[in-house]
Amino acid sequence: MDAPPVPDSVALIEARGLTKTFGNHVAVDGISFEVRRGEAFGFLGPNGAGKTSTMKMIGCTSPPGGGALRVIGMDPIAQASEIKRRIGVVPQTDNLDIELTVRENLEMYGRYFDVPREVAAARIDELIEFVQLSEKMTSRVEPLSGGMKRRLTIARALVNQPDLLLLDEPTTGLDPQARHLVWDRLYRLKQRGVTLVITTHYMDEAEQLCDRLVVMDKAKIVAEGSPRELITRHSTREVVELRLADDARDQLSASIDGLVDRVEWLPDRVLLYTETGDGILTEIHDRGVRTDSALVRRGTLEDVFLTITGRSLIE
Amino acid sequence: MSAGKIVRRNSLVYWRAWRTSFFLSVLGPVMFLSAMGLGLGSLIEEEQAFGGVSYLSFFATGMLAASTFQSGAFSATYPIMNKMMWQRNYDAMLASPVGVRDIFLGELGWIGVTLLQLAVPFFGVMAVFGVVDSPMALLAIPAAVLAGLSCASAVFAYTATLQTDEAYTWLFRFIITPLFLLSGTFFPINQLPEWGQVAAHLTPLFHGVELVRQVTVYNVDVSALWHVSYLLAMLAIGTMVGIRNLDRRLRP
Ligand SMILES: Nc1ncnc2c1ncn2[C@@H]1O[C@H](COP(=O)(O)OP(=O)(O)OP(=O)(O)O)[C@@H](O)[C@H]1O
Ligand SMILES: [Mg+2]
Numbered sequence: 314m315d316a317p318p319v320p321d322s323v324a325l326i327e328a329r330g331l332t333k334t335f336g337n338h339v340a341v342d343g344i345s346f347e348v349r350r351g352e353a354f355g356f357l358g359p360n361g362a363g364k365t366s367t368m369k370m371i372g373c374t375s376p377p378g379g380g381a382l383r384v385i386g387m388d389p390i391a392q393a394s395e396i397k398r399r400i401g402v403v404p405q406t407d408n409l410d411i412e413l414t415v416r417e418n419l420e421m422y423g424r425y426f427d428v429p430r431e432v433a434a435a436r437i438d439e440l441i442e443f444v445q446l447s448e449k450m451t452s453r454v455e456p457l458s459g460g461m462k463r464r465l466t467i468a469r470a471l472v473n474q475p476d477l478l479l480l481d482e483p484t485t486g487l488d489p490q491a492r493h494l495v496w497d498r499l500y501r502l503k504q505r506g507v508t509l510v511i512t513t514h515y516m517d518e519a520e521q522l523c524d525r526l527v528v529m530d531k532a533k534i535v536a537e538g539s540p541r542e543l544i545t546r547h548s549t550r551e552v553v554e555l556r557l558a559d560d561a562r563d564q565l566s567a568s569i570d571g572l573v574d575r576v577e578w579l580p581d582r583v584l585l586y587t588e589t590g591d592g593i594l595t596e597i598h599d600r601g602v603r604t605d606s607a608l609v610r611r612g613t614l615e616d617v618f619l620t621i622t623g624r625s626l627i628e
Numbered sequence: 629m630s631a632g633k634i635v636r637r638n639s640l641v642y643w644r645a646w647r648t649s650f651f652l653s654v655l656g657p658v659m660f661l662s663a664m665g666l667g668l669g670s671l672i673e674e675e676q677a678f679g680g681v682s683y684l685s686f687f688a689t690g691m692l693a694a695s696t697f698q699s700g701a702f703s704a705t706y707p708i709m710n711k712m713m714w715q716r717n718y719d720a721m722l723a724s725p726v727g728v729r730d731i732f733l734g735e736l737g738w739i740g741v742t743l744l745q746l747a748v749p750f751f752g753v754m755a756v757f758g759v760v761d762s763p764m765a766l767l768a769i770p771a772a773v774l775a776g777l778s779c780a781s782a783v784f785a786y787t788a789t790l791q792t793d794e795a796y797t798w799l800f801r802f803i804i805t806p807l808f809l810l811s812g813t814f815f816p817i818n819q820l821p822e823w824g825q826v827a828a829h830l831t832p833l834f835h836g837v838e839l840v841r842q843v844t845v846y847n848v849d850v851s852a853l854w855h856v857s858y859l860l861a862m863l864a865i866g867t868m869v870g871i872r873n874l875d876r877r878l879r880p
Contacts, residue, residue, distance in 0.1 A: 335880065374722050375879055394725040402723040408716035412641045421640070424633050425724035473724075 330380035340366040342532035353509040355526030362529040364512035401470030405481040426473040440468040460491030516614035548612035551590035556605040634734025657753040690813035693836035700776030704783035743776040767843040775836025781866025788873035
């Protein structure tokens with residue numbers, strides 16, 4: 314039985330003060346956010362930030378510990394099964410049925426969702442095509458590459474034609490080529506109107522895929538906005554990365570005052586936050602600071618995270 | 629109710645190897661009954677000690693219950709742990725409308741099917757060896773399956789609490805194997821000291837063995853009701869506790 318359609322105006326996910334504790338360890342500490350229909354929403358944060366715990370509460374496989382949560386307008390405890398019918402889940406670690414073939418994995422999952430057989434058969438053909446596994450259709454899952462397994466997991470999450478797709482670190486551990494393929498497929502899903510919720514600790518992934526995101530750290534949301542907004546608000550348009558000998562560091566520190574918005578002294582390099590990277594670099598060189606290497610780049614979400622928490626995203 | 633889907637999933641995997649496993653479930657009883665029943669049995673003329681039946685009959689009936697019992701125990705260890713924490717198949721199932729109850733009951737249902745696949749050939753071999761002759765004896769099959777299932781439900785409930793498989797060595801060495809040896813499978817429990825007999829009466833396998841013997845080679849009396857009740861109660865408690873444990877485990 315299908316749940317009633319949800320009006321477009323209603324947020325697909327709505328969390329207010331959402332909390333999760335394990336024993337006396339607080340994994341998610343009173344976070345609030347809203348995911349709107351059709352958008353790609355991200356949770357960016359380092360290991361242990363509470364991303365997976367949050368995703369599991371949204372996916373109704375872990376009961377919320379406190380606060381309010383609505384998913385597709387429904388209650389994740391009382392209406393867990395109806396919610397699950399309308400969402401797809403790509404977990405952090407693949408949990409494919411390695412004793413079954415690629416196709417059987419999808420068929421079995423279709424059965425779990427009560428998709429009628431003939432409907433499932435046609436849909437599975439399409440999905441296998443979509444994730445480019447046609448050649449592996451009858452292969453067992455075990456020998457597939459990491460990228461293939463990930464794509465199969467994504468196909469499996471689509472077997473019930475979900476309105477909402479939850480992806481927990483969809484590309485962690487994949488090589489660049491495999492990552493781009495996954496990104497491309499996710500982009501297409503979004504074009505088709507599927508709402509995506511993605512966790513990641515890669516800022517480039519968040520920038521590529523997310524319309525809006527929250528930055529999580531130590532169980533809390535520490536920033537929220539579109540990637541551009543976050544960079545504008547918490548970082549600068551450009552960043553100059555310098556590698557310096559010790560005496561050059563002292564020299565820089567003496568002459569940098571007032572020149573840039575902010576300076577970050579990291580053990581291996583120095584970051585200068587500014588709107589005009591090239592101009593600053595010329596200015597520094599004019600003042601006689603000798604740099605071992607210098608790079609002007611755009612501000613990134615990594616810089617945002619560093620600014621807010623004083624630590625880098627990937628330890 | 630989605631438990632049937634879990635049974636189907638398991639049967640699909642099992643189907644690939646059914647020949648081997650059918651072969652083994654015939655070979656096992658043939659070997660046991662030949663060696664122990666006929667071989668050892670030929671040296672034992674005394675039938676009084678075995679309730680007025682041959683040692684072959686005594687042993688075969690005990691062994692039927694003990695086999696399903698052990699198989700039920702084993703089925704609820706590694707295969708379940710594998711799907712619960714190594715492959716994480718249950719997490720995948722739970723992301724669908726399939727629930728924890730469905731998983732538990734579906735797995736138990738499947739174990740029931742495998743126990744049937746064990747008990748039926750075993751019964752066939754017993755018939756060939758001339759141990760059973762009445763239609764009533766067919767009840768030995770459900771009796772043996774019930775014994776196996778009640779054990780499986782309890783072991784499953786235990787598995788749901790484990791973080792590693794280390795405990796299984798202990799489970800088999802100190803619980804399952806002693807039960808196998810001391811529940812009246814190989815020799816009547818009245819050979820045990822007084823306290824041993826009392827203990828035997830508390831063990832599930834004893835009730836399974838007694839039940840199988842009553843419907844096959846002994847006469848059925850009212851104690852059968854008690855044996856059935858004991859096993860059903862164990863199955864019910866194992867299932868209730870098991871579902872609760874599995875829920876805590878899979879939905880933290
Ligand atoms: N079932 C559990 N029992 C106890 N503690 C848990 C459990 N699940 C998560 N935690 C703890 O909660 C915190 C948040 O974990 P979570 O998995 O949500 O983080 P994450 O942001 O997904 O991290 P990662 O990037 O490493 O996947 C961690 O400290 C983790 O150890
Ligand atoms: Mg995680």
